[in-house]
Amino acid sequence: MCLSGTPAAGLFLQLSSKPYPRASCRKCMAPGAGIMYLAPWEQAGLTAADMLGNPSMSYKLCLNTSTIKPQPVLKKIELAARAGFVGVELWINDIYEHVGRGGEVSDIEKALSDNGLFVPCAIACRQWADAVGPEYQLALDEVRRRMELAARIGSPWLVATPPRSECDHRQIASRYRDLLAIGRETGVRPTFEYIGFFKSVRSLSEAWAIVEETDDPDATLILDAFHNWNSGSTLDDLRKIPASRISHYHIDDARPDKPAGTQTDPDRVMLGEGQIDLQGEIAVLREIGYSGTVSLELFNADLWARDPLEVLKVGIDRMHQLLDEA
Numbered sequence: 193m194c195l196s197g198t199p200a201a202g203l204f205l206q207l208s209s210k211p212y213p214r215a216s217c218r219k220c221m222a223p224g225a226g227i228m229y230l231a232p233w234e235q236a237g238l239t240a241a242d243m244l245g246n247p248s249m250s251y252k253l254c255l256n257t258s259t260i261k262p263q264p265v266l267k268k269i270e271l272a273a274r275a276g277f278v279g280v281e282l283w284i285n286d287i288y289e290h291v292g293r294g295g296e297v298s299d300i301e302k303a304l305s306d307n308g309l310f311v312p313c314a315i316a317c318r319q320w321a322d323a324v325g326p327e328y329q330l331a332l333d334e335v336r337r338r339m340e341l342a343a344r345i346g347s348p349w350l351v352a353t354p355p356r357s358e359c360d361h362r363q364i365a366s367r368y369r370d371l372l373a374i375g376r377e378t379g380v381r382p383t384f385e386y387i388g389f390f391k392s393v394r395s396l397s398e399a400w401a402i403v404e405e406t407d408d409p410d411a412t413l414i415l416d417a418f419h420n421w422n423s424g425s426t427l428d429d430l431r432k433i434p435a436s437r438i439s440h441y442h443i444d445d446a447r448p449d450k451p452a453g454t455q456t457d458p459d460r461v462m463l464g465e466g467q468i469d470l471q472g473e474i475a476v477l478r479e480i481g482y483s484g485t486v487s488l489e490l491f492n493a494d495l496w497a498r499d500p501l502e503v504l505k506v507g508i509d510r511m512h513q514l515l516d517e518a
Contacts, residue, residue: 251515253508254279254312256442256489257286260500265290266303267500273307275504280304281440281487282345283315284338297344304345312485313414313440314342316351317382320371321364321392328367335371339378349439350375351414352382354393364393365405372408383412383439388422389456396425400433415477416442416489421468422455427476435482442489443470443511457491462503463510470514486511 255277257268265286272280287300304311317338323331335350342350352371354364371382386399393399396415403411415438420430445466446452447459463470477483488507495503 251483252278252312252485253511253515254281254485254487255504255507256281256315256487257283259488259490259492259507260496260503261491262496263500266295266299269300269303269307269309271500271504273309274501276508277309277504279310279312279485279487281313281315281489282311282347284317284341284350287341287345297341300345311342311345311347312487313349313351313383314338314345314347314380316353316385317371318353319355320352321367322355322357322359332370332374335382336374336378339374339380339382342380343378347380349381349383349412349414352384354385354387354390356387356390357392359392361393361398361402362405365402368402368411369406369408372406372410375410381410381412381439383414385414385416386419386423388416388419388453394419395423396420396429396433400429403437412437412439414438414440414442416444417468417470417473418442418444418446418455418457418460418489420473421446422452424452427472430473430476431480433480435477435480435484438477438482438484440484441477441482441486443486443514444468444489445470458493460490460492462490462492462495462506463488463514474514486515 253276255268255272255275257263257265257272257280260268260271263271265282268282268286269280282300287297290300291297317335320328320331320335335352339350352368368382368384375381384399384403386393386395388394393402396413396419399413403413413433415430415433419425419442443463444460445463445468446455447461448465448467450459460466488504488511490507
């Protein structure tokens with residue numbers, strides 16, 4: 193990933209140079225690490241453990257904005273609140289696009305505040321695991337920019353996506369350690385994901401092995417029902433993951449007419465209209481003590497063509513049904 197000399201590079205520099213509110217900054221504990229900023233959830237007196245959830249708390253229902261992808265980012269925030277979600281996962285590229293069209297990051301901060309939403313997780317950083325030569329430092333620089341932006345919108349986590357092609361797992365674990373170090377400087381933790389149709393890290397067990405390999409207490413996984421099912425991951429695989437190592441959970445369903453191992457993101461369907469045993473998976477999450485944030489995450493073009501508010505209302509109703517029944 194080489195950004196130097198491109199219009200995107202100028203946009204990234206523009207974003208990273210915008211000052212954060214002085215009232216919300218504090219010195220990082222590590223000497224020489226610069227400045228870290230208090231997220232809104234920290235200012236409210238919550239801890240990272242609160243954001244992860246604990247058995248005495250109910251799930252916090254959130255929206256991953258890919259579910260209504262064609263909408264502008266400010267509209268996505270408004271619609272999420274109107275549908276009844278309490279949190280919204282934002283894509284960093286959507287924020288870049290908003291700024292590139294003349295907007296400000298402060299517009300997004302204000303929209304979140306006005307609509308009473310928090311950001312459980314920001315998406316995503318890529319190309320860090322397989323970049324070669326000088327491109328690796330460029331990739332790390334971009335990770336830092338994205339973490340700083342995630343901190344500004346109040347997100348405690350940034351998703352770290354593995355490569356699409358095959359990649360040595362020891363290299364991925366080593367580089368994930370580098371991301372964790374940057375995370376400690378910025379105040380935003382990178383959370384590792386697995387993609388059921390990628391060749392590098394497909395399954396829950398592979399992803400957990402990489403998290404364990406880092407030997408870092410800040411290393412976490414972001415879970416996804418679709419990727420679990422599509423990769424052949426089992427409920428026993430899920431039982432092996434400590435709740436304290438789960439940053440977030442994506443809930444979705446899979447097309448009923450295609451087998452596992454053949455589906456990709458556009459094959460995700462509305463909850464209850466596919467073939468994933470969501471009740472069984474949620475039951476295991478309760479069993480291991482996870483009760484944190486849960487996001488509806490779909491990439492379905494048919495749903496994108498429908499009234500977005502109606503799609504979200506159906507989605508949150510079905511989330512309530514599933515989480516109340518499990």
